[in-house]
Amino acid sequence: MDPSKSKSAFQLHVYKMPPDLNRSELVPPQNFKISGRLNPDYKCGPPVRVSPSVFPDPSGLPGSTAVSSWQVVCNITQAKGSSPRCCVSFSAYFNDSIVPCPTCACGCPSGRSSQTCSATAPALLLPAQALLVPFEYRSVLSTAWASLQRQTVPSPLPCGDHCGVSLNWHLLTDYRGGWSARITLFNWDDTSFADWFVAVELDKSAPGFEKAYSFNASSLEVNGVNDTIFMQGLPGLNYLVGEVDGNNPKKDPRVPGKQQSVISFTKKLTPGISVAGGDGFPMKVFFNGEECALPMVLPTSGSIRPVSRVVFSGVVAFIIVVMLMQH
Known part of the structure; x- marks a missing residue:
């Protein structure tokens, strides 16, 4: 995406050995x-002889020229x-549950660890706070949430996604004139990512892209179709740090590196789209050139949230008053 960052130059010391002297x-x-x-x-081609490289002298004196130079294109x-190496979870304002990354999205464990979890059971829905917790510490949260949602808990529990990077796409708002989403990046690796980038493919709603508030973002036309949004960190902030220890390393789980931004869209150029019905969720997501695994299902608005007794009593009282007024 940035030609200035698509090249790397380095030097090798190659020694001659008899009889090639x-x-x-x-x-x-x-x-x-x-x-x-x-x-x-990266698959690399053979070295191709090119014009000898010229190395300028920092002092301004005439530079030196290499004896020979080769170019390798990868x-x-x-x-x-x-398997992919990153994955995506979905969530929305109309549902309290997170649809997590698929089970074994980036591969499954082998050996003894493979016998303690199921590679075929679908991943359990998660509460929002579980996104910041490493998978090995999510069991209590996920099983308790499954009980509240009346979701069957398999035995053994599903294996993790085993992805180094995960992204959460949250449908934030949906109104007559537009809608918005929030994208959050999580780095579960020990090492950081400098100059990261994300590409999101939205089948129908990408032409309505307006702005990303904490990232650099622009709409791209790929193969004549305007369906891709390209995002990078802002200058000086495009560094996705690695996972670090919690406040109390002996008790607290490790904390992933995290960056997020809200993205706004207008519906002027995309009339008739159904944001909550699926058009507000990406068809493909790429992180640093790697296509990420997506959930198999989308969040729905069919979840029943418990209603407090106070509110329920107020509704009953209102109905009684209306009936008395009619009489």
């Missing part, structure tokens, strides 16, 4: 490979059948 014959190293820490691996690739 000819100083005029230079053979560059072969089989270059770059492994991404979170984003996919492109993002992903092996067929490989």
